[in-house]
Amino acid sequence: MATPERRYSSPLRYPGGKGKVASYIKLVMLENDLLGCEYVEPYAGGASVALSLLFERYASHIHINDLNRSVFAFWKTVLGQPDELCRRIRDTSVDVAEWQRQRDIQRQQDVSDLDLAFSTFFLNRTSRSGIIGGGVIGGLDQTGRWKIDARYNVDPLIRRIEKIARHRDHITVTGRDTADYIRQDLQHVPDAFVYFDPPYYVKGRGLYENYYVHDDHAEVAALVLALEVPWVVSYDATPEIRAMYDGAACITYDLHYSAADRSSGSEVMFFSSGMDIPREVRPAGVPAGYVDAQLRFALPSDTGLPTRQPG
């Protein structure tokens, strides 16, 4: 079975992080002959899906784009200055005074990529829910059940960063607005398969700095629907979003299984036309081992990997 370290490839925690749907995206790729594609995530955040697709060789190259300057600086630095970033992670003490210092760095305009990247990482790992404005884990007086360093496990986190840096030749990082990215960058990506995970329509505002209003969601929907490359979009299942993607094939599902979340947690995933949708499983609930089994059946015999023997 996969160890947690193998399953969670990203050093960043992300609110609503889509790590859970990675297995489902793999199935989509298997069923639609997309193995070896260039995988694009225009709203990458923690990029957990992209990284697992690259590490497990579903994708030959991944494109991580995020408009947020802190997130962009983080990914740029992971690829460009990983040793310096890891040294900071190892050498910086994790306490409330440091948390306050790192929070102030986010407010500065004239800050180096390395400083901003480290600040982003530090706050992500020491703030509630990983949200930069979320308050320090354990509270300023550190009387909470969990303390500030509860999620700051230096060695495994450094190993994740080093692993990503070793794959840097197969990773492209950009910091563009998604609408511009679709208009200008995407056309230069060969064999692209795109997974859009935009900020939620209803809940997105509180969570992310670069939030969308209705017309922004509508603009992106029009651009996505006009794409000629295969794509998947996930959203909160609101009538407004359904109307924007009217006509696209879709499924609805829940990311959370707890009874309390059942009524509120409904998500929707839309697919580009002609795509085969894996219907036998839900995106957040693909059983362990299921994808591996599908992969064994799907691999073409010329990959050099073990395949089914005839009769």
Ligand SMILES: C[S@@+](CC[C@H](N)C(=O)[O-])C[C@H]1O[C@@H](n2cnc3c(N)ncnc32)[C@H](O)[C@@H]1O
């Ligand atoms: C729902 S989150 C993505 C989460 C990601 N899929 C994950 O699992 O970690 C949305 C991301 O989009 C970014 N974002 C918001 N508006 C954007 C825009 N106009 N263009 C590109 N990225 C944007 C935010 O910074 C945030 O990281």
